[in-house]
Amino acid sequence: MNQRMLWREGRQSLRRRLLTTLLVPLTMLLLFNSLITYVGALIYANHVHDENLINDTQTLVQMMATESPDGRVTSQAQFLLEYEPEGRNYFSVFSAKHGLIAGNPVLKPPGGLFTGDGKQPQLYDVQIDKRSLRAASLLMTNTRDPGDQLEVTVAETLRDRHKEARQILLLSIPAQTLLILAAFMLVWFGVRTGLRQLDPLTTQLANREHDLAPIGDANVPxxxxxxxxxxxxxxxxxxxxxxxxxxxxxxxxxxxxxxxxxxxxxxxxxxxxxxxxxxxxxxxxxxxxxxxxxxxxxxxxxxxxxQTTVHEAGDSAPLNLATLIPELVGQRVHEALAADVDLGYDGPAGPLWVDGDRHRLQEMLDNLIDNGLRYAGRGSLMTVSLTRESTEICLAVEDNGPGVPPSWIERLGERFFRVPGSKEEGSGLGLAIVQRIAEWHNARVRYMTGSQGGLRVEVVFPSMRVA
Structure with a gap:
């Protein structure tokens, strides 16, 4: 089944997910870059227009100093100053003694604007008729009255500034879009080429039939x-x-x-x-x-x-052996009486906690008891005991039967091993089961001769703390 058919079935595509994950940031990057471009263009347009505004103000001051000694502005000059194709610009001339001489009465520089001699143009923002304007003001001496000063101001709307910034943005968007598209195509090509590195691995696994050998780390990204x-x-x-x-x-x-x-x-x-x-x-x-x-x-x-050593979630739980083992031993008393074996238990009163599986522990103890009932002989004694050894817990099953010769003790726990000369029939699997269950619980099994000559089997568990 090819990739297109898998897509039609609605299956998830790693390539599509990668490209989608990359496309969203690239689109956001384009929008952010456009915003940065517009802000930069607006800053540049403001700088250029501020320079022009200062030049217009200085030109008006020079013209008034040479052509209008009384501070009046001719109608032609007023038309040129206020003319704007889609609106109007503003100017004003205020006398310190006589007030407004020419221009718009609202366009008066704020107090404290001028410092020093006032010969340097001052730029500031102002609003007239709900319009935002940028203004430039200069001080000049009234040639007719040397004791009087004139405040000359020229202002313009911000429309041209924003218009020029938008034009720069519109000019840059196609180039930025092409750049983003080119980057996206390169990413698409890179993703496609990179995913092809999975083809040899896919082919290798597809060619296997019954081979479960490890893939290994060689030639794997x-x-x-x-x-x-x-x-x-x-x-x-x-x-x-x-x-x-x-x-x-x-x-x-x-x-x-x-x-x-x-x-x-x-x-x-x-x-x-x-x-x-x-x-x-x-x-x-x-x-x-x-x-x-x-x-x-x-x-x-x-x-x-x-022999299944894999632990699944929920397989084990905290178990109190001081409560569990006596209960399990009690279930076997009737069989022991029928076999004429005195089965007893010896253990502490306090709790002995281990992390284990109840059913596996019952199967292990049943095999230990079965082994004693089968080989200890009639009239024998069998004791199941629990003791604490430092950070470990020892479960022991001991009988006073004929026991096992020392030369054969090391082989106990092997599958199908039966002590030579034994008259009782058996499969030789009981202690092997005990061995495997102990390993499942991270416990170890010890075989030894008991204190009364019989066999003693000890299973040593790591103890656990229960809050």
Whole structure:
């Protein structure tokens, strides 16, 4: 399925998302740049017009000094000063002694505007008829009355300034737009080229059939490393699960071969014989072999579950072993009495908290107790105890049975291992299940000879603090 078909299905596109993410900032950048351009153009236009305004004021002062000694402004000069195609400009001449001589009476410089001799033009803002104006004022001496001073002011509206700023903006927008478009095309090309680096990885994964080997970090872009490492983690979990399945199949075939073969032999024996005793004996053997097969299959399933070392959210919770273990031991008392085994518990009164899974712990303790009931022998004693060891908690199951020779203790916990010479039938999976469940809880298992010569199995858990 090609990319266009995926787009039509409404699937998310990384390329489209990248381009959209970049297009919005580029558009905002164009608007911001346009604003900056307009402000800059307006500042430039104000500077130019201020210079022209000062020149007009100085020209009017010179003209009045040479051509109008009485401070009057001719009608022609007044027309030129006030003329504006779409509005009007303003001027005024105020005498310190006689007041307004010419021009607009509202356009009077504010008090305190002039400092020093007043020969330098002064610029300021003013409003007339709700219009904002920019004005320039100068002081000059009245040639007819040397003791009198004239305030000469020329003002203009801001329309031309804004108009010129807009013209500059309109001239710059096409160039800026082309620049942004060119940048966007370069980004689009870069994104398209960059995403092509995923093609070899896609091809590599597509060509795999049953290969779950890690992708590795070689020739993988840095930005894709988190994804490939996550895929490698997934492959590792799949390899582990497949290995468990393959091991389960192999173990099942290994362990069920003998009872199935026995079932076939005794079934043929019962079928071929007419002797009631022979048939009864064959059925007894068949029943025992069926029980053995059931127990073996159950323990194989338990071992497979115990070998799953991946912790999912909610698998574990704070557990008080001082409350849980006595409860679980109490559930096995009737079986112990039936096997003529004295099963007891010894532990502290205070809480002993661990982070664990109740069902797995019950399965582990059941296998430890089953191991004692099976091999300790009738009339034996079995004690389940809990003790605190510094920052750890020790769960121990000890019996006074025949025990295990020291040369074989190190092999306890191996799959299908049974102590040579043992008369009791078993699958050799019970302690292997205990070992795997302990590893799931980050605990360790210790095998040793008990104080009364039997077997002692200790499971040491890291304790946890509960607020």
């Amino acid at each position: 840095v930005e894709i490393l988190p994804l490939t490492r996550t895929i490698d983690g997934l492959f590792a979990r799949l390899r582990s699960m497949l290995a468990l399945h393959e091991r389960f199949i192999a173990d099942a075939a290994h362990q069920l071969r003998t009872p199935l073969a026995g079932l076939s032999v005794h079934a043929e024996r019962a079928k071929a014989s007419s002797d009631p005793e022979t048939i009864s004996d064959a059925l007894t053997h068949i029943q025992r072999l069926i029980q053995r097969a059931n127990r073996t299959s159950s323990q194989l399933l338990a071992l497979t579950r115990a």
